[in-house]
Amino acid sequence: MPEWPKKPLFETEMRHKANRFSCAVLTMSDKGSRGERVDESGAMLQEMLQKEGYQLRAYALVPDQIEAIAEILVQWVDQDKIDLILTTGGTGVSPTDVTPEAMRGVIEKEIPGMAEAMRAASLLLTPHAVLSRAIAGIRGRSLIINLPGSQKAARENIEVLLPTLPHALDKIQGGTSDCAALRNSTEAQI
Amino acid sequence: MPEWPKKPLFETEMRHKANRFSCAVLTMSDKGSRGERVDESGAMLQEMLQKEGYQLRAYALVPDQIEAIAEILVQWVDQDKIDLILTTGGTGVSPTDVTPEAMRGVIEKEIPGMAEAMRAASLLLTPHAVLSRAIAGIRGRSLIINLPGSQKAARENIEVLLPTLPHALDKIQGGTSDCAALRNSTEAQI
Amino acid sequence: MPEWPKKPLFETEMRHKANRFSCAVLTMSDKGSRGERVDESGAMLQEMLQKEGYQLRAYALVPDQIEAIAEILVQWVDQDKIDLILTTGGTGVSPTDVTPEAMRGVIEKEIPGMAEAMRAASLLLTPHAVLSRAIAGIRGRSLIINLPGSQKAARENIEVLLPTLPHALDKIQGGTSDCAALRNSTEAQI
Numbered sequence: 001m002p003e004w005p006k007k008p009l010f011e012t013e014m015r016h017k018a019n020r021f022s023c024a025v026l027t028m029s030d031k032g033s034r035g036e037r038v039d040e041s042g043a044m045l046q047e048m049l050q051k052e053g054y055q056l057r058a059y060a061l062v063p064d065q066i067e068a069i070a071e072i073l074v075q076w077v078d079q080d081k082i083d084l085i086l087t088t089g090g091t092g093v094s095p096t097d098v099t100p101e102a103m104r105g106v107i108e109k110e111i112p113g114m115a116e117a118m119r120a121a122s123l124l125l126t127p128h129a130v131l132s133r134a135i136a137g138i139r140g141r142s143l144i145i146n147l148p149g150s151q152k153a154a155r156e157n158i159e160v161l162l163p164t165l166p167h168a169l170d171k172i173q174g175g176t177s178d179c180a181a182l183r184n185s186t187e188a189q190i
Numbered sequence: 191m192p193e194w195p196k197k198p199l200f201e202t203e204m205r206h207k208a209n210r211f212s213c214a215v216l217t218m219s220d221k222g223s224r225g226e227r228v229d230e231s232g233a234m235l236q237e238m239l240q241k242e243g244y245q246l247r248a249y250a251l252v253p254d255q256i257e258a259i260a261e262i263l264v265q266w267v268d269q270d271k272i273d274l275i276l277t278t279g280g281t282g283v284s285p286t287d288v289t290p291e292a293m294r295g296v297i298e299k300e301i302p303g304m305a306e307a308m309r310a311a312s313l314l315l316t317p318h319a320v321l322s323r324a325i326a327g328i329r330g331r332s333l334i335i336n337l338p339g340s341q342k343a344a345r346e347n348i349e350v351l352l353p354t355l356p357h358a359l360d361k362i363q364g365g366t367s368d369c370a371a372l373r374n375s376t377e378a379q380i
Numbered sequence: 381m382p383e384w385p386k387k388p389l390f391e392t393e394m395r396h397k398a399n400r401f402s403c404a405v406l407t408m409s410d411k412g413s414r415g416e417r418v419d420e421s422g423a424m425l426q427e428m429l430q431k432e433g434y435q436l437r438a439y440a441l442v443p444d445q446i447e448a449i450a451e452i453l454v455q456w457v458d459q460d461k462i463d464l465i466l467t468t469g470g471t472g473v474s475p476t477d478v479t480p481e482a483m484r485g486v487i488e489k490e491i492p493g494m495a496e497a498m499r500a501a502s503l504l505l506t507p508h509a510v511l512s513r514a515i516a517g518i519r520g521r522s523l524i525i526n527l528p529g530s531q532k533a534a535r536e537n538i539e540v541l542l543p544t545l546p547h548a549l550d551k552i553q554g555g556t557s558d559c560a561a562l563r564n565s566t567e568a569q570i
Binding site for chain 1: 299300301302303304306307310328331333350351353354357358361362364365
């Protein structure tokens with residue numbers, strides 16, 4: 001069984017870098033938006049991001065509606081210039097799950113490798129991992145990543161990407177740090 | 191080498207659930223449609239689905255033509271309300287292979303993780319696995335999954351997904367069973 | 381850790397087959413096009429392809445501009461009938477990285493499994509592998525594959541696909557060799 005990169009490889013540098021970036025969490029849940037369910041995943045993600053060093057700037061809970069989802073994502077990127085947005089919920093195969101469809105109208109560049117890596121890591125834990133239709137992509141200088149609605153799955157998924165997020169955000173915003181150099185230093189530590 | 195989930199994890203429950211769903215098999219083959227090749231993959235898939243407990247409702251063999259493929263898929267979903275459709279053939283890189291192109295006009299939501307998992311499992315057996323352009327997706331309340339034309343490859347591919355199909359079909363049709371609960375019970379058995 | 385198929389499985393046959401096909405290398409680099417960086421990746425890929433037996437027919441270095449990239453790819457396929465085109469650079473998440481966007485307007489069929497396999501293999505070496513947005517696809521009878529800009533990453537990525545390329549090119553051009561037979565002979569050697 002391959003070991004997925006769940007832990008930051010050089011923790012101090014990661015923390016330092018994450019401090020530069022703002023973040024927000026968006027929860028998609030029909031039940032949650034009617035007050036019928038506590039948003040455990042959204043709370044967990046906010047806590048995790050702050051622990052990583054990101055500046056938490058916004059949180060919202062919206063129903064599973066394409067327009068509502070797209071509207072707040074666009075506002076957070078275009079007006080509020082939030083660097084990193086994590087969403088939770090609406091990525092499955094139920095008729096109400098429309099997060100990926102909302103993303104299609106929001107992102108300008110897709111990053112398929114992020115979703116592939118999250119699903120591949122989950123698949124080592126459960127065959128149901130194939131049902132996540134989560135996508136990740138760039139709008140402007142912001143990165144938006146979909147996560148499943150279950151707290152456990154959301155945590156397992158984002159842990160796969162945490163090590164690379166500060167570097168990704170730096171590049172998305174035009175940083176010219178050398179990937180190869182960073183990579184060599186990473187490999188030297190392995 | 192990671193063990194891919196080839197076997198149903200809790201067989202009794204799976205059989206029970208599969209009984210609720212109808213299925214069909216569509217074979218794409220220019221040679222087969224001219225009677226020049228016996229459709230071994232289509233026969234294998236019909237047998238496998240029935241053994242899993244699904245109610246076999248339809249089978250057809252069509253040439254590798256986008257319109258012919260799309261027409262029968264739409265009919266099986268919109269008119270016949272078939273829950274699960276497996277296709278075999280036309281997923282490769284030959285000029286005649288157009289199954290994915292036909293799917294684009296039929297499905298409303300893509301489930302990329304299903305195709306990724308099938309290819310990843312096949313890649314452990316042969317480097318040619320990368321050539322399958324198979325996709326899986328949802329139209330209405332039906333699930334359509336492309337498989338390669340070779341009997342061996344089709345079997346290896348669908349075996350990766352069999353454990354999750356009844357749960358997937360339940361969710362696609364609006365079932366509200368808790369994924370997390372199902373998942374925990376699965377993990378408890380591992 | 382799964383062993384990725386980095387070496388041709390039956391070397392003699394592969395060499396023989398590669399001899400039938402022409403190839404070209406396209407490097408995307410703003411710095412390179414201004415003469416500010418030596419194109420090490422492009423040079424490495426040309427050497428590697430010739431060593432595999434392919435007939436090198438063209439090489440170019442263009443800036444990271446969608447129109448410039450698309451124009452030369454279309455010319456190499458439609459006019460020069462080059463069988464295999466490898467590109468290097470422009471696949472990341474920087475604002476200047478637009479190779480995948482250029483590809484969207486060029487390819488007629490995408491082969492998602494090629495990009496998935498390259499990313500999955502890279503992910504075993506570095507968590508930054510998820511940032512490659514490289515795609516592979518078919519235009520006419522030609523195969524175009526994006527690779528990252530770093531020489532090391534480009535080499536690691538293409539090595540995953542080298543074993544299957546001659547067979548892929550044969551099929552793309554309408555060859556009717558039996559995949560299953562080839563596959564069985566491959567497996568027999570493993």
